Amino acid sequence: MLKSIQPSLSKIKELKRFKGRYFLVGCLQKHSKKGEPIWEICLSDSTATVKVYCFDQRHFFSSFKANSLVHIEVCAKSYKGKTYLRCVYLEEVAQDKLINKLDITSLPISLCPYPSQLTEVVALFHSIKNSHLKQVVSQTLLQRDVGTKYVNCPTRVKVKHSVTNCLLSQALLIANKFLSNKSLSAEQRDLAIAFSILHEVGKIKKYTSDSTLSAIGIRADIEDLTLDICATPLAGLTNTSPQLHYQLRFLLSFGFVSKRGSFNVDSFYSCLDHLSASWRKKQIQAGSAKTNQSMAVASI
Known part of the structure; x- marks a missing residue:
């Protein structure tokens, strides 16, 4: 046994x-x-x-x-x-703000109208190597009333719920575009996959299950709702990995959807490169500041 x-x-x-x-x-x-x-x-x-x-x-x-x-x-x-x-x-289960030591393998397949897509998203999740990013994704989707809606949420309003009109299919579509880019570093790949799973989670608050706008959805942008749902898990990254917190939060707050409603991959890559360069610059500046401080102390 x-x-x-x-x-x-x-x-x-x-x-x-x-x-x-x-x-x-x-x-x-x-x-x-x-x-x-x-x-x-x-x-x-x-x-x-x-x-x-x-x-x-x-x-x-x-x-x-x-x-x-x-x-x-x-x-x-x-x-x-x-x-x-x-x-x-x-x-x-005690309803703490975050569920720990559990990952999105726990999401209920019985509530998902397209089980094979949930299986693919879980496999995609397990391909992430960075444990901090995996924790953020899991903690976000296992919050009360988040994961159960995520597996059954449409991605467009006034369109019949279908295998192509759901958050799972959108996550897989965006992730496959990222995975086809062999120039991404391992760190960028993990960040891109985590982003693909979470970037439209705000739609569980914006849309109802019958593909209509909710009361809050009329007033709030998807990016704002996404950040609200991800806020507590993201806050945990500030101590464990400030760089990932800075990068993932920025990406989730940025709209990469074109006027025609398609995802702008080039804009995402440009933003990803900018974030990496910007973080490196911050680290260099922080290192220089520490060096100057040490030299000032030594000269006293």
Whole structure:
């Protein structure tokens, strides 16, 4: 048997017992032939959706709502030769501002109308080598009511929701343009991929699920809404990687969409080069200032 604290739901058949944080996407109360209550709980991540059964409400250690992250412990049981999953502990994940030690593999595939695209975006995410950028992407999308809307959000208004009219397809489209550019350094590539996943996340506030403008969407720009959603995760970068904070925040605040609605790749590359040069200049100036200060102290 495999041992795992947080296995992907696609691999739980190999486990007798597991625990972790997953999206609860449904909970239905049923009754046995004897009239006893049974709760059918649906859990989902980016790899699968499974049903777990609870026979005692005392195993619910807190209230919870659908489409929220829960901490659950499950064991495999057998009844009349058939294996089923039984809940032995269930509690809502503490709603801190940020969810740590969890990545976007946890996004619920059951809420995504185009599962293959979510799988591709998760694979794209895992291609990022920089751990700080991966953390920002994960912390952003795992905030309450962000990831569940992100996987099912249109990218244009007054257009029918489709495989090409969703945030996931847009992220993949932009990322593939970046990946085809072999001149990017490893650092620039990671930054470009993180940007491609996050750059339109503000649309979850600007648009409704039926492709119409929301109340706040009428008044606010996408870039402002994106920065608002990313604000707390980005703030964490100021200490761990000031350069990435400076660059990613600037890129997310800049509109790269042309008048025709297409993404301006050349403008993005120009901005990326400018940011790299600007940061190097800042570092040189900071180094010179320290040197001058040290020389002044030594001459005293």
